[in-house]
Amino acid sequence: MKYVLGIDIGTGSVKAVSVDLQCKSFETSQQYYSFNSPKPGYHEQDPEQIWAAFLESIKEIIIKIGSQPLAISLSSAMHSLLAVDKDCKPLSTMMTWADSRSSDIAKRLSDSAEGLAIYNDTGTPLHAMSPLCKLIWIKENQPELLNKAHKFISIKEYLWYKLFQEYKIDHSIASCTGLFDINKLTWHKSALALIGINNNVLSEPVPTDYTKEFNGTSQNPELGFLQAGIQFVIGASDGCLANLASMANKPGVAVMTIGTSGAIRIASKTPLPNEKSMPFSYILDRETFICGGPINNGGITLQWWLKNITEGKPTEESYDQLFKQIGEVPAGSSGLIFLPYLTGERAPIWDSESCGTFFGVKLQHGQQHFSRAVLEGVCYAMRDVLDTVQQNAEPITQINISGGFVKSDIWVQTLADITAKKLVVVQTEDASSVGAAFLAMKTLNLIQEYPTSNYANLKTIEPNPINSKIYSENFTIFRLLYSNLKETMHQFYQMNN
Missing domain, CATH: 3.30.420.40 (ATPase, nucleotide binding domain)
Structure with missing residues (x-):
C-alpha cells in the first residue's frame, strides 16, 4: 500500500501517522518520553530518548502496514535548544519551549529598542521560550558551554543529523528561534551579536520542502529497518502544520x-x-x-x-x-x-x-x-x-x-x-503529523493542492x-x-x- 508518514516530535511524545494518497490517515503510533525539572523554571529532555522514540514510531507503522512509506515528513515542537560537539554528541540536556529560566532576560529585551527591533525582524515574541533568550542566558550563566559548543540546534536538527549527517534547519523552525530574519531568510546579525556568536554555530536554513533521499544503512546502522529510496521531507513546526491539516x-x-x-x-x-x-x-x-x-x-x-x-x-x-x-x-x-x-x-x-x-x-x-x-x-x-x-x-x-x-x-x-x-x-486528530504528511505529498507532486473540506458536513456553532x-x-x-x-x-x- 502506498502511503506517506507524517511524524510530529512533540514535548511529551513522538506521534507518527500514515496518510494514503487520498489524504486519509489510517494508522498511528505514539511513543512517550519524560522531562526533567531539576530546578524551578528548568524544563529539560534527553534527546537520545526522543531519537529512540522516533525510530520506534517508524518501525511500528511499517510493521502494522507491512510496507515501507514513500516518504517521511517531520513536524516538531518549537523553541528547543541543544548544545552539541563536532560529532553531534550532546554537551548538555535539551532545553524545551517550557524552560523559563531566561524570563528576566526576555523582560529586559522587551524593554529595549534593540529587542523590539529583533522581534519585528524575526517574528518571534521576546519570551523565555525563545532560543534567543536561552542563548543569552547560557552566555551569562554558562559561558564555558557557549565557547565549547560546535553547534546549537533544535531537536529536529538533531534527528536530521542522525539521519543524514548534515546540519539543516527548516525555515519554519528557524523562524521560531528569534535568531532568523523572516524577510531575508538569513540569520539575524544583531541577534547573533547580542549572544556573541556567528552563524557558524547554527545550522544552514533550508525551505520547508527540502527533501533528502535515504540511500541505505551506510548512513546510520540504527536505520537498518528502512529501505533505500524513501524521501525525507524536512517539514515545518507543529503549529504551522496543524493549520495546514485544519x-x-x-x-x-x-x-x-x-x-x-x-x-x-x-x-x-x-x-x-x-x-x-x-x-x-x-x-x-x-x-x-x-x-x-x-x-x-x-x-x-x-x-x-x-x-x-x-x-x-x-x-x-x-x-x-x-x-x-x-x-x-x-x-x-x-x-x-x-x-x-x-x-x-x-x-x-x-x-x-x-x-x-x-x-x-x-x-x-x-x-x-x-x-x-x-x-x-x-x-x-x-x-x-x-x-x-x-x-x-x-x-x-x-x-x-x-x-x-x-x-x-x-x-x-x-x-x-x-x-x-x-x-x-x-x-483533526494528530493535526501536526497529518499536516507534515500533506506537505510532503505536495512537495513530491502526489497531490497538486492541499486538501479542503466541505464545511457543510461539519458541525457549526453560531454566536x-x-x-x-x-x-x-x-x-x-x-x-x-x-x-x-x-x-x-x-x-x-x-x-x-
Missing part, C-alpha cells in the same frame, strides 16, 4: 485550539508584527506565514478549579457535572469576572508575573457562578489574542476549532458568544447575539482589569517570590 492555510479562517494551554493561528501572506502584544509570525512555506499567539491557561485552568471544588482526581463524570453546573448560570456569571493567569501568561500580555484574579464578587455569587466565570475567563483570554491578531490581518469570518474542549457544548457555545464568530469543529452583547461589555472590563492591576501583580509577585 484547513486554515488561507486568509480569513483562524484555527483555535484549547488543550492544557491554547493558541490562535491564522494564515497570512506577510508577517503581522505588533510590538505591544507581540503575536508570532512563523513560516509555513514560501508563500505563507502562520501568525497568532499562545496562551498558558487553557484546560489547565478548568482542571485547577475542578480539583479545588471536588475530591480526588478530576474524572470525565466530574467534568460533566461541572459543565452542567455552568449551564445553570446565565452568560456573564451575574457580574463575576475571572482573570485566568494562574501560570502567568504569554499572548497578548507576555507577563510571567501576572496572576489569577476574581473580580466583582458579591454575596449573591455561589460556586456555580465562580465555575462559569473560570470558563468565561479562559474564553476572554482567547478573545484577547484573537483581537490582537485581527488588527493587521484580513477580516476573520470563521474559526476552525479543535482540542479536548470541543466535547463540551457549553464551552464551545461560550467561546462562540465571546468571540462573536462562527465556529466550525474541525477535530448567540444576546449573549455576545453581554460578553462584549464584560470583555472591556476584563481587559481593563489587567492593565489596572499589572503593577500590583508585579509587586505582589516580588513579595512572594
Whole structure:
C-alpha cells in the first residue's frame, strides 16, 4: 500500500501517522518520553530518548502496514535548544519551549529598542521560550558551554543529523528561534551579536520542502529497518502544520485550539508584527506565514478549579457535572469576572508575573457562578489574542476549532458568544503529523493542492447575539482589569517570590 508518514516530535511524545494518497490517515503510533525539572523554571529532555522514540514510531507503522512509506515528513515542537560537539554528541540536556529560566532576560529585551527591533525582524515574541533568550542566558550563566559548543540546534536538527549527517534547519523552525530574519531568510546579525556568536554555530536554513533521499544503512546502522529510496521531507513546526491539516492555510479562517494551554493561528501572506502584544509570525512555506499567539491557561485552568471544588482526581463524570453546573448560570456569571493567569501568561500580555484574579464578587455569587466565570475567563483570554491578531490581518469570518474542549457544548457555545464568530469543529486528530504528511505529498507532486473540506458536513456553532452583547461589555472590563492591576501583580509577585 502506498502511503506517506507524517511524524510530529512533540514535548511529551513522538506521534507518527500514515496518510494514503487520498489524504486519509489510517494508522498511528505514539511513543512517550519524560522531562526533567531539576530546578524551578528548568524544563529539560534527553534527546537520545526522543531519537529512540522516533525510530520506534517508524518501525511500528511499517510493521502494522507491512510496507515501507514513500516518504517521511517531520513536524516538531518549537523553541528547543541543544548544545552539541563536532560529532553531534550532546554537551548538555535539551532545553524545551517550557524552560523559563531566561524570563528576566526576555523582560529586559522587551524593554529595549534593540529587542523590539529583533522581534519585528524575526517574528518571534521576546519570551523565555525563545532560543534567543536561552542563548543569552547560557552566555551569562554558562559561558564555558557557549565557547565549547560546535553547534546549537533544535531537536529536529538533531534527528536530521542522525539521519543524514548534515546540519539543516527548516525555515519554519528557524523562524521560531528569534535568531532568523523572516524577510531575508538569513540569520539575524544583531541577534547573533547580542549572544556573541556567528552563524557558524547554527545550522544552514533550508525551505520547508527540502527533501533528502535515504540511500541505505551506510548512513546510520540504527536505520537498518528502512529501505533505500524513501524521501525525507524536512517539514515545518507543529503549529504551522496543524493549520495546514485544519484547513486554515488561507486568509480569513483562524484555527483555535484549547488543550492544557491554547493558541490562535491564522494564515497570512506577510508577517503581522505588533510590538505591544507581540503575536508570532512563523513560516509555513514560501508563500505563507502562520501568525497568532499562545496562551498558558487553557484546560489547565478548568482542571485547577475542578480539583479545588471536588475530591480526588478530576474524572470525565466530574467534568460533566461541572459543565452542567455552568449551564445553570446565565452568560456573564451575574457580574463575576475571572482573570485566568494562574501560570502567568504569554499572548497578548507576555507577563510571567501576572496572576489569577476574581473580580466583582458579591454575596449573591455561589460556586456555580465562580465555575462559569473560570470558563468565561479562559474564553476572554482567547478573545484577547484573537483581537490582537485581527488588527493587521484580513477580516476573520470563521474559526476552525479543535482540542479536548470541543466535547463540551457549553464551552464551545461560550467561546462562540465571546468571540462573536462562527465556529466550525474541525477535530483533526494528530493535526501536526497529518499536516507534515500533506506537505510532503505536495512537495513530491502526489497531490497538486492541499486538501479542503466541505464545511457543510461539519458541525457549526453560531454566536448567540444576546449573549455576545453581554460578553462584549464584560470583555472591556476584563481587559481593563489587567492593565489596572499589572503593577500590583508585579509587586505582589516580588513579595512572594
